[in-house]
Amino acid sequence: MTTDLRVLRRADWDEWYGKLELAFGGVAESPEEQALWSDLTEHDRSLGAWDGDECVGTAGAFTFRITVPGGAAVQVAGVTMVSVASTHRRRGVLTSMMRRQLDDVRSWGEPLAVLTASEPAIYGRFGYGIATQQLRAEIDTARVRLSVPDGTDDVRLRLVQPDAPDVREACEAVYARQVPARPGMLERRPGWERLPLLDPESDRKGGSPLQCVLARRDGDVVGYARYVNKPDWDAAGPKGTVELRDLEAVDPAAYAALWRHLFDIDLTSKVKMYNRPVDDAWQHLVSDNRRCAVAPRDSLHVRLVDVGAALEARTYQAPVDVVFDVADPFCPWNEGRWRLTGDAKGASCARTSDAADLSLSVRELGAAYLGGVSLASLAAAGRVRELRHGALAETSLGFGSVVAPWLPHGF
Missing domain, CATH: 3.30.1050.10 (SCP2 sterol-binding domain)
Structure with missing residues (x-):
C-alpha cells in the first residue's frame, strides 16, 4: 500500500467528510447534519488515508462511556465514519486504518471499541462481535389495543417544542436516569443532545416537523416521546403513520401513558419504530403481537481491546x-x-x-x-x-x- 495514513487535520475535514459521503452513495447530507457532525468530530481521534492529495479512506473514534452489566460506565471508543474510496479497494486501506485505530485505542487506555456497521459482514475479521440487536416494528393501531397499568391516568401529557432549552434539559435528565439501568446505553457528552433533535426539512419526506410530548406527574417530568407524523389518505379515509424517534420514561405508568398517546393520535392507523430494545415492554401491553410486524436487526458491534x-x-x-x-x-x-x-x-x-x-x-x-x-x-x-x-x-x-x-x- 502506498497511501499515507495520518491524523485528521481540521483544514482537511470538508474533503475528508465529502469522501465519506461519496462512499455512502454520494448524496450530500443537509447543511444542518453536516454542521452537527463537523462539531462532533474529534479530529485527534480521526484518521485519513491519502493517495497524494486525494483522501481515499476515513475513520474516526468518538469518546464515549458505555453502560456494562452491573451498571458501571466504561470508557469506550465509538468507531465511526469508516469508508474506503471505490477506486482503492483491495489495497489494504481498511486493514491499515483498523490496525492503527486499535493500536491507538489501546494507547488511550480504553478497553473497548464499539461500532455500528453499514454491512455487518465487514468487521468480524477485526475482532468485532455483534452484541446487541434493535427492534423494528409496525403496529396496526386500528386493530391493536393497549392494556395499561394502574396509575396511567395520573400522568399528564403536554405537547412542547422539542428544541426549547427547558424541554431539551428535561428530556436529557430523563435519558440520563435510564443509562445506568441498561447495558449498551451511552452517556451523552455535551453536544450529543443535539443528535435526537436533528430535523432538517429536506429529510422529512412528507412528514411533520419533529413532535415532542412530555409526561408529568405532580409537576415532575417523568418521560418523553419524540416522533414524526406522516399523514396519508385513501378512498376509505385517513391512514397516517406515527414514526417514533425515541421514548424514555422513569416508571411503567409514564411509559404506558406515552404509548397510549402515540396510539391515539388522530387520523393515524400505524405506529412505526426503527430502534427499540428487544425486550421493550410495549410488547406486553398490546392485544395482538402478530399485528405488530416485529423484526430484529443487528446494532452494536463490540471489540475487546484489552x-x-x-x-x-x-x-x-x-x-x-x-x-x-x-x-x-x-x-x-x-x-x-x-x-x-x-x-x-x-x-x-x-x-x-x-x-x-x-x-x-x-x-x-x-x-x-x-x-x-x-x-x-x-x-x-x-x-x-x-x-x-x-x-x-x-x-x-x-x-x-x-x-x-x-x-x-x-x-
Missing part, C-alpha cells in the same frame, strides 16, 4: 470462575489464557498458566460481553468450545443480563 480490563469492568449475575483460551490474531496482546473470577459485586481477570475451560476468539467475547448473546448459543454454532464439563453453562449464566442490552442511537 481482554483483562474489559472483563474486570463488568459484573456477573452468577458466580464465574473460568479460564478462557482466547484467540486474537489481529490484536495478539490479547491471545492466551485468562482466568476470570467474578460475581455480582465485582471481578478480576488476569493471565494464567492454568488449563483452559473454554476456548473462543475475541469476537465471541465481544458478542457476549454486554449480556445479550449467550455463550451457550455461540457454542451451539461451533464458535465456543467447552474444555471442562460444566464450564459453558456456568459461564453463560454469569455473562447474562437481566435486561437486554441496547444502543439507543447511532454515532
